[in-house]
Amino acid sequence: MISAASAAAVDAAADIASAYVHIPFCARVCPYCDFTVVAGRDDVTDRYLDALGTDIASTPGWRPFDAVFVGGGTPSRIGPERLAGVLDRVRTHHGLAPGAEVTLEANPEDLEAGTGERLVAAGFNRISLGVQSFDDRVLGDLGRMHDRRGAVRAVEMALQSGFSSVSVDLIFGSPAETDDSWSQSLSTAVALGPHHVSTYSLTVEPGTVLWKQVRRGAEEPDPDAQADRWEMATELLAAAGYERYEVSNHALPGHHCRYNAAVWAHAEYLAFGVGAHGYRNGVRTVNVRRLDTYIDRVERGLGPVQSSDAVDGWAREQERLFVGLRRSSGVELGEGGKALIASEDGRRLAEFGVIEVDDDRLVVARPLFTDEVLRAVVGLDPPL
Amino acid sequence: MIDQSRIRNFSIIAHIDHGKSTLADRLLERTGAITEREMRDQVLDTMDLERERGITIKANNVRLTYRARDGLDYTIHLIDTPGHVDFSYEVSRSLAACEGALLLADAAQGVQAQTLANAYLAIEAGLEIVPALNKIDLPAADPDRVAGELVNILGGEPDDVLRISAKTGDGVEELFERLVRDVPPPAGEVTAPLRALVFDSHFDAYRGVVCSIRIVDGRMSRGQQVRFMATGDDHGVSELGVLTPKATPVDTLGPGEVGYLITGEKEIDRIKVGDTITAVRDPATSPLPGYDEPKPMVFSGIFPTDGDDFEDLREALDKLRLNDSSLVYEPETSKALGFGFRTGFLGLLHMEIVRERLEREYDLDLVATAPSVAYEVVLTDGSEIEVRSPQDLPDPSGIQTVSEPYIRAMILSPAEFIGTIMELVTNRRGVMGSMTYLSPERVEMTYRIPLAEIVLDFYDNLKSRTKGYASLDYEPDGYAPSDLVKVDVLLNGAAVDAFSSIVHRDKAQDYGKMMVERLKELIPRQMFDIPIQAAIGSRIISRETVKARRKDVTAKCYGGDISRKRKLLEKQKEGKKRMKMVGSVEVPQEAFVAALQVDQ
Numbered sequence: 010m011i012s013a014a015s016a017a018a019v020d021a022a023a024d025i026a027s028a029y030v031h032i033p034f035c036a037r038v039c040p041y042c043d044f045t046v047v048a049g050r051d052d053v054t055d056r057y058l059d060a061l062g063t064d065i066a067s068t069p070g071w072r073p074f075d076a077v078f079v080g081g082g083t084p085s086r087i088g089p090e091r092l093a094g095v096l097d098r099v100r101t102h103h104g105l106a107p108g109a110e111v112t113l114e115a116n117p118e119d120l121e122a123g124t125g126e127r128l129v130a131a132g133f134n135r136i137s138l139g140v141q142s143f144d145d146r147v148l149g150d151l152g153r154m155h156d157r158r159g160a161v162r163a164v165e166m167a168l169q170s171g172f173s174s175v176s177v178d179l180i181f182g183s184p185a186e187t188d189d190s191w192s193q194s195l196s197t198a199v200a201l202g203p204h205h206v207s208t209y210s211l212t213v214e215p216g217t218v219l220w221k222q223v224r225r226g227a228e229e230p231d232p233d234a235q236a237d238r239w240e241m242a243t244e245l246l247a248a249a250g251y252e253r254y255e256v257s258n259h260a261l262p263g264h265h266c267r268y269n270a271a272v273w274a275h276a277e278y279l280a281f282g283v284g285a286h287g288y289r290n291g292v293r294t295v296n297v298r299r300l301d302t303y304i305d306r307v308e309r310g311l312g313p314v315q316s317s318d319a320v321d322g323w324a325r326e327q328e329r330l331f332v333g334l335r336r337s338s339g340v341e342l343g344e345g346g347k348a349l350i351a352s353e354d355g356r357r358l359a360e361f362g363v364i365e366v367d368d369d370r371l372v373v374a375r376p377l378f379t380d381e382v383l384r385a386v387v388g389l390d391p392p393l
Numbered sequence: 394m395i396d397q398s399r400i401r402n403f404s405i406i407a408h409i410d411h412g413k414s415t416l417a418d419r420l421l422e423r424t425g426a427i428t429e430r431e432m433r434d435q436v437l438d439t440m441d442l443e444r445e446r447g448i449t450i451k452a453n454n455v456r457l458t459y460r461a462r463d464g465l466d467y468t469i470h471l472i473d474t475p476g477h478v479d480f481s482y483e484v485s486r487s488l489a490a491c492e493g494a495l496l497l498a499d500a501a502q503g504v505q506a507q508t509l510a511n512a513y514l515a516i517e518a519g520l521e522i523v524p525a526l527n528k529i530d531l532p533a534a535d536p537d538r539v540a541g542e543l544v545n546i547l548g549g550e551p552d553d554v555l556r557i558s559a560k561t562g563d564g565v566e567e568l569f570e571r572l573v574r575d576v577p578p579p580a581g582e583v584t585a586p587l588r589a590l591v592f593d594s595h596f597d598a599y600r601g602v603v604c605s606i607r608i609v610d611g612r613m614s615r616g617q618q619v620r621f622m623a624t625g626d627d628h629g630v631s632e633l634g635v636l637t638p639k640a641t642p643v644d645t646l647g648p649g650e651v652g653y654l655i656t657g658e659k660e661i662d663r664i665k666v667g668d669t670i671t672a673v674r675d676p677a678t679s680p681l682p683g684y685d686e687p688k689p690m691v692f693s694g695i696f697p698t699d700g701d702d703f704e705d706l707r708e709a710l711d712k713l714r715l716n717d718s719s720l721v722y723e724p725e726t727s728k729a730l731g732f733g734f735r736t737g738f739l740g741l742l743h744m745e746i747v748r749e750r751l752e753r754e755y756d757l758d759l760v761a762t763a764p765s766v767a768y769e770v771v772l773t774d775g776s777e778i779e780v781r782s783p784q785d786l787p788d789p790s791g792i793q794t795v796s797e798p799y800i801r802a803m804i805l806s807p808a809e810f811i812g813t814i815m816e817l818v819t820n821r822r823g824v825m826g827s828m829t830y831l832s833p834e835r836v837e838m839t840y841r842i843p844l845a846e847i848v849l850d851f852y853d854n855l856k857s858r859t860k861g862y863a864s865l866d867y868e869p870d871g872y873a874p875s876d877l878v879k880v881d882v883l884l885n886g887a888a889v890d891a892f893s894s895i896v897h898r899d900k901a902q903d904y905g906k907m908m909v910e911r912l913k914e915l916i917p918r919q920m921f922d923i924p925i926q927a928a929i930g931s932r933i934i935s936r937e938t939v940k941a942r943r944k945d946v947t948a949k950c951y952g953g954d955i956s957r958k959r960k961l962l963e964k965q966k967e968g969k970k971r972m973k974m975v976g977s978v979e980v981p982q983e984a985f986v987a988a989l990q991v992d993q
Contacts, residue, residue: 029952044953209948236943256946272952286953293956318956331959335950357977361920378920379946384966387959 016370019254019338022274025267027076028103030061030095031282032084033300036118040152040222041180043214045284045298046082054087057283057300058095060307065098065281067312071289073104076268078112083139085115089124093131100132103279110135110174110267117155117163125170135174135266136167137207142179142186143197150185151211152218157197164201174264176205181242182235183211184228191238192245199249204264208242209257210235236377256335256376273336275329283313291325293318323391330371330386335379339372346371348392354385395468397583400649401576402470402607403523404487406512407497408505408864412527413473416497416559417455420471421638423565424457453593454490454605454651455638461573469572470651472592474511484511485518486666489682490592490607490651493521493576495568496543500526500534500556503835504542505864506805512546521576522547525555525568542831579609579649586677587611587619589646589654589670596661596715600632604654604664606646609681611672613654614645618673622680623665627673628656661715689721689737690798690869691744691764691848692781694891695751696733698758698971698982703732709755710734713747720747725782729891729975730760730985735782738764741848760973760985762891764848769796769872783893786879789930794874795895798844801826801870804855806863808836813858821846822897841870845895880905880934882912883926887976891985905935908988915984918942923978 034057037048077099084092092113105111112135113128120138128136140160142148148156155163167175177198181191198206211230213220223229243253251259255273258266271278280287280296283303287294296313297303303313320328326345333340340346349355350366358364364382365374373379407413453473460466474487488494494515498504515522524543526536540554555571557564593605606613613619617630632655634642646652658664669680697706714720725735738744744764751757768780771793780786786795802823806814808830815825823842830836842851847867855863880901882892892912896904905927912925916939927935950958972979 210944212948232942232944239944256950257948269951272955278952280952284953286956288952288955295956328955328959332950332955363920377944377946380962380965381920381945384962384969387963388966 016338016368019270019336020274020341022267022270023276025075025271025274025276026072026106026278027078027268027271027276028074028099028279028281029268029285029287030065030077030079030084030099031081031280031285031296032061032079032087032095033057033082033283034086035081035083036086036116036154037152038218040218041211041214043217044082047300050300051086053300053304054091056304058087058091060304061095061282062098063307064313065095066102068102068279068281070103071279073106074099074109075106076110076112076271077105078114078266078268079133080112080114082114083116083119084113085119085124089127089131092128092133096132099281105132112137112174112176112266112268114139115163115167117160120163120166122166125166125172129171134172135176136170136172137176137178137205137266138163138167138203140164140177140179140198142183142190143194144186144190147180147183147186147190147194150183151180161197161201164198164203168202174205174266175203176207176266177201177203178207178209179242180209180211181238182230184230186238188234188237188241192241195242195245199246199251205258205260205266206246206251207258208239208246210239239377252337253376254337256379273332275332288320291319291321293320323389327386327389331383334371334373334382334386335376337372337376339367339370342366342369342371344392345386345389348389349382349385352385352389354388358382358385395647395650397581397647397649398578399465399467400470400579401467401493401572402472402491402579402649402651403493403495403572403576404472404474404484404491404515405495405497406474406484406508406515407527408499408502408508411497411499411502411505411508412559413497416527416557416565417471417473419559419562419565420457420569421455423562423569424459424469454636456635456651457637459569459573462570463573467573468650469569472651485514486592488515488518488520489590489667490605491520492579493523493572495572496522496524496547497527498525498539498543500529500536500539501531503539504546504805504831506803506837506866507864509546509805509837510803510866510868516547523555523568523571523575524549524553525557525564527557527559529556530558530561530563538832538834542835545831581608581610581648583610583612583648585610586675587613587670587672588677588681589613590681591621591664591666591668591670594661594664594666600655601657601659602655602661602664604656604670605651606654606670607651608646608648610648610677612645612647613670613672615642619656619670620673620676621664621668621670622677623668624663626658626663628658631655631657661718666718688869689719689739690766690844691738691740692767693736693738693744693764694725694727694730694733694762694782695722695736695748696727696730696760696762698760700731702757705755706734706751706757706759709751709757710736712755713750717747719743727762727784727890729889729973729980730762733760737767737781741852760891760982762985763894765895766798766843766845766848768798768877768895770794771796780895783879783895784890786895789878795877796872796874797877798872799841799870800844800847800867802840802842802847802865802867804838804840804863804865805831806836806838806859808834810859810863811836811838814838814855814863817851817854817858818842821851842867843875843897844869878929880908881928882908883924883928884912884916884975884978884980885921885923886926888928889975889980892988901929902934905929909935909937911988912984913937913939915987916978916980919979921977 033047035046035048111133113133114137116139143157145156213223246259253259277288283300284298285296294314294317297315330345363375363378365372405413455471457469472487472490474484496512540551588610589606589608591604597603615633620627634640635652671677710722719739721737722734770778770780773793818840823840826839828838876898878898878901879895881888909925909927922941923939925937926933
């Protein structure tokens with residue numbers, strides 16, 4: 010049952026103006042990662058930040074942002090001063106609305122004494138820590154550079170630095186993990202008391218190192234074990250007061266990530282940086298994915314956008330469902346929801362209890378089958 | 394008019410790959426029927442598919458002029474024959490137009506079963522056999538041994554066996570001389586009423602039906618009114634000609650001559666191959682002996698993957714039938730596969746070729762059910778029905794007996810494989826007829842086997858057990874009652890008609906187990922547990938379960954993932970469209986094909 014108030018709050022996120030900023034640098038590339046990242050290119054950090062500044066400054070203004078998300082890569086790797094500079098650029102050219110949420114993605118090993126405070130002073134008020142696990146064996150398997158102790162220390166420091174919200178990212182379902190180690194990672198997270206926990210199933214993305222290993226015969230993540238562990242996470246975190254508000258995201262009351270909430274509410278957002286995706290004036294854009302190309306294009310006064318794709322009409326309605334249905338509160342039924350319910354696929358999904366209609370809202374009642382629902386959504390024909 | 398005493402009509406009997414087409418090319422070249430520039434390899438094989446598979450489907454003919462050592466010119470008609478067992482009726486047709494047959498065997502591989510079967514046909518038809526070994530240029534050639542085999546089969550002396558290389562042209566001259574010397578000139582009376590045999594026909598989009606004919610008695614001339622004796626249809630001869638191999642019109646054909654006839658007839662069904670053509674004025678009183686219309690032996694349901702393509706499939710079949718009167722089909726409805734056609738074929742190769750042509754030449758995506766045979770069922774009320782599809786088998790309570798077709802199989806093999814062949818055949822309910830040593834190393838075995846036991850994979854099995862050395866030929870050998878049952882396969886409790894099969898009771902258990910195990914691997918996990926059962930009537934004989942899928946959700950979907958993820962899911966959705974909904978179960982197309990491929 011979804012309360013009218015929480016549904017209203019979730020839908021209100023559609024009015025948020027936000028921006029994503031990409032910092033691609035990493036100490037090394039994790040075997041499972043398929044984001045736009047570079048390792049061993051720290052030499053171009055400043056040139057990149059200059060280009061990024063130009064990108065930010067030359068993007069037409071919208072209105073002061075209610076949410077900014079600095080992601081990567083490993084943004085924390087470039088240090089608080091440079092990050093402060095990036096944020097200044099955003100503030101100067103676009104402005105930040107009062108009470109705006111400003112998130113930074115950080116790796117535990119980058120948090121030294123005082124780092125958190127300097128980030129807070131620069132204007133960051135939310136930090137998302139790439140902890141991934143509190144089990145050293147799993148961390149090794151995932152190719153991470155920190156261990157359990159480092160992770161615990163980083164979360165504690167983040168909590169003491171003055172961020173309004175601290176989030177911990179965890180990955181489950183790697184072959185090295187057991188039910189026990191996962192349960193202990195979750196308990197450790199809960200004991201530390203962050204405001205927000207994201208739990209992601211390890212996914213073998215095409216082209217990644219992990220994918221190549223699996224193709225050569227390495228053990229693959231077991232989807233059944235992942236299903237068990239997803240359920241464990243939902244239960245264990247719920248018992249500790251974290252409400253699962255999206256397939257992979259859990260938060261204490263009032264600590265949903267506003268930037269992501271905007272994306273899921275089908276709000277528009279600007280994108281800055283290499284490989285960044287934006288959505289503005291009904292058009293989805295992707296910036297060039299190669300670092301050198303990005304820098305070169307911006308320096309030569311060319312835009313960074315590689316391709317754009319207008320989303321309108323029925324496609325727009327499908328997309329509203331597509332992004333919104335991952336939320337626990339679902340979406341307003343609307344044209345798309347009605348079409349789904351009336352479709353062959355929709356009837357089947359309802360029969361198996363995968364989707365439910367509740368107070369004019371369409372909800373995925375069995376989130377582990379969300380993609381089955383989304384496939385039905387992308388296959389919907391517009392009503393006559 | 395050609396001097397009848399200097400006409401020679403012959404066919405080449407050879408196994409696939411034993412070099413018949415190459416030899417035909419050499420003969421054309423040697424007689425100047427075709428210049429080097431015009432020379433394409435394998436001129437007589439007109440269809441692309443034939444070229445690719447190295448087999449000949451439609452009989453064809455060509456006229457050659459050969460100046461012999463006696464200084465005289467001879468008109469030689471080469472009448473092509475298909476090499477495969479499925480097409481033995483076409484072989485009979487070709488042979489009926491000849492006085493001689495060249496029996497061509499690969500000097501390395503030896504005589505194969507098909508060749509032998511066709512040689513027996515030729516001997517029965519009273520043809521003069523000219524034995525020859527081909528590929529004597531191969532390092533592996535063993536002409537003495539193979540010549541010995543031929544002599545064992547045909548009699549005569551090893552020295553009578555010609556040795557040639559179609560590739561190099563060695564021995565081709567000698568071959569012509571032998572044909573001139575040994576093949577008798579055609580008999581037939583030029584003054585008698587016209588009698589011409591239709592030994593083949595094909596449909597030409599511009600000219601209508603083109604008949605291949607052999608004049609037996611009398612003459613046929615352009616403009617003449619002729620009668621097709623079987624149908625009683627009268628036609629004017631609008632074009633008469635010979636193939637050199639180019640179509641060359643002539644005014645008249647006399648006894649012994651082979652050529653083509655165009656009457657303007659557009660309906661291929663109106664022209665019966667085997668029919669006799671006579672003159673409307675002064676007609677013959679009796680027709681020439683014809684031959685039986687080929688009967689389909691193997692049946693399979695063919696369904697378009699996309700139901701919207703049903704009409705396209707019908708059109709494609711109609712077109713194929715224009716040149717293949719042995720192809721029969723009738724609409725069939727399957728709950729699992731939708732609308733399609735129950736299609737009858739002469740044999741497995743025929744089935745394979747038709748399916749391939751439908752997919753390739755007509756760009757259709759098809760699902761075909763496992764091949765089955767036609768059963769004769771006597772009902773308890775005494776009436777008799779033919780069942781060509783397992784779905785059509787009535788409830789056991791209404792059945793008195795079920796009879797299945799048998800074949801007489803002839804297997805030629807090196808003697809060392811006798812044991813494994815006997816094991817295979819016994820396994821397939823076969824009973825041995827005879828065993829004859831052709832030479833100390835090679836043996837000919839005959840068996841009586843239910844056709845149903847060989848339609849799936851017998852040939853492949855025989856080949857793999859004998860390292861490819863054994864060869865097989867078969868002919869229908871009547872019907873006999875058997876203890877047969879229908880095994881149904883149930884998905885989620887509902888029988889899937891396309892998976893039903895009629896099998897011998899002793900094999901039902903194994904068959905059912907194999908099907909459910911195989912389907913378990915082929916059907917993807919879905920939102921619920923899917924029981925897969927094999928059953929005879931209401932009795933379950935085997936069971937497996939495809940466990941419900943537990944997780945179908947990607948970990949993340951943030952701002953950067955939306956377009957990519959949408960495209961991925963759209964692609965997956967497209968993939969799902971190629972699944973067939975069977976009740977509430979999604980079954981991939983491949984499952985229908987893969988589950989029905991029987992191997993052991």
